[in-house]
């Protein structure tokens with residue numbers, strides 16, 4: 266009896282020991298051996314980079330380099346505003362570029378990333394890769410699940426083709442045109458609010474917050490057909506997730522890094538579920554709405570038209586996929602455009618001569634802004650140059666990420682399948698070799714003779730909307746909203762930068778003014 270008990274104990278012990286050994290082995294394999302082998306493969310292919318440490322990779326070096334200037338104050342800041350933001354927002358990349366060139370390998374936790382700021386290399390790498398063959402880094406997909414789920418920004422392969430086909434018709438010229446009226450209405454109500462504030466002696470307004478809120482209202486109404494009040498709850502929760510993710514970014518790629526921030530992790534998961542529930546109720550309400558025989562052509566209408574509850578047609582999105590797309594578009598559809606407008610008002614506040622040039626163009630092309638019409642907007646050429654120049658200097662989406670799903674040969678260098686890729690748009694947009702000596706100056710006229718590339722020496726050196734098949738699906742919607750909003754703002758106010766402005770362009774997924782953008786307004 267005793268010996269069989271001993272036998273049982275020995276057996277259980279050895280089973281437990283093997284299980285522990287197996288788990289530890291698996292973890293060691295996936296955290297250390299596999300990333301190290303991937304790294305070795307890249308290094309043996311001729312790539313170099315800063316030395317990583319386990320398990321933080323290069324995260325500690327990045328944190329150390331990102332010094333915060335505690336002496337900064339609004340008045341000292343106004344004296345030293347510079348558009349050379351690459352060196353302030355990404356000092357570690359600038360340092361590594363001087364050591365290793367414009368293509369190198371660095372580590373986020375145990376995840377090696379191939380960093381690229383060389384448009385020629387980017388072109389050679391991406392020339393033969395179709396949109397559906399690119400992946401997105403698993404480490405970000407997992408991290409950003411509560412914000413984007415597996416929506417268009419993150420989805421891959423044949424599923425990406427299916428999602429993109431379903432969504433693209435929402436952005437046809439006819440559909441965009443039908444959104445113009447709602448955009449005008451939302452922007453005018455923001456401007457009425459500004460006029461009220463100025464009348465009551467509050468000339469200084471933080472426009473970043475105002476514009477983000479109005480852009481949120483626009484996407485809620487134009488793409489989802491919901492009131493601003495209903496959309497606001499989704500947008501506020503998305504913003505809270507964004508802040509929570511930003512706070513935990515310090516441990517991105519670190520195994521079980523989320524456990525180091527349990528509160529933030531739980532918070533973003535909880536918010537993610539609440540957002541899903543809100544979106545599901547918007548979808549359910551829309552499904553039950555009588556259609557009056559008219560096809561609904563806004564984004565949600567199009568998504569639902571292919572998604573009847575009784576027997577889904579081939580290629581239709583599942584309810585989970587629908588929710589993820591709504592999440593992606595609620596967020597992606599407002600913040601980037603709002604930031605493009607915000608950075609534009611910042612530049613125009615510093616360059617009143619451009620405010621005047623644009624006002625002149627508006628009066629020649631549009632005339633009375635009460636009659637603004639989407640078809641007139643193409644005539645606003647100078648405004649197009651200004652938009653491009655702002656997207657060059659302050660790209661709201663400052664980097665693009667990929668993961669290879671096949672081996673890619675670039676000249677005689679091989680990028681192995683599964684490699685994470687980080688494309689630094691800010692670096693390319695601020696590269697003196699590509700743009701010349703005036704690279705950090707605001708010069709919209711550089712787009713006069715070359716409206717698409719602004720005279721950049723390489724066509725892949727200017728990519729505010731990404732590249733290839735995965736280029737931004739909302740870029741035309743964004744250009745229309747930008748032109749409508751800027752036209753209305755410029756026709757009602759002139760503005761200057763407030764003494765309280767602190768120049769601190771920072772990354773919180775997107776590139777934003779860390780301390781807002783206070784401007785001083787004067788009605789015209």
Ligand code: HEM
Nearest residue numbers: 417418597598601602605662729730731735737738739743
């Ligand atoms: C100034 C405004 C905008 C900028 C700078 C911008 C920038 C970008 C960039 C750089 C990408 C490529 C990302 C990648 O390849 O990983 C992208 C993709 C995307 N954008 Fe935009 N975007 C803007 C406006 C919009 C708007 C208004 C919407 C929606 C209404 C939108 C929705 C999307 C979506 C869904 C994708 C993923 C496309 C795909 O992978 O097929 N964007 N955007």
